[in-house]
Amino acid sequence: MENKINQLLAKCFNISLTDAENNLGMNDLNDWDSLSHMNLIVLIEEEFKIHLTGDEIAEMVSFDNIRTILNKKL
Numbered sequence: 001m002e003n004k005i006n007q008l009l010a011k012c013f014n015i016s017l018t019d020a021e022n023n024l025g026m027n028d029l030n031d032w033d034s035l036s037h038m039n040l041i042v043l044i045e046e047e048f049k050i051h052l053t054g055d056e057i058a059e060m061v062s063f064d065n066i067r068t069i070l071n072k073k074l
Helices: 004-015 034-048 056-059 065-071
Strands: none
Touching: 004 034, 004 065, 034 065, 056 065
């Protein structure tokens, strides 16, 4: 599961898989803006066949937070 999440993060932000394994946040990636954030949410919901709440989406400000939220939902 962790690898699948990292692959999705790497794809969404056009970064290496090694970088995706780190705990990067919104302030660490120039390409992480509101549009790419919503693109990430769509990719996550489609890939894992889940629905994220507004609170969960708002909390997804770092890779570790994303992993934590997804691990709870899956």
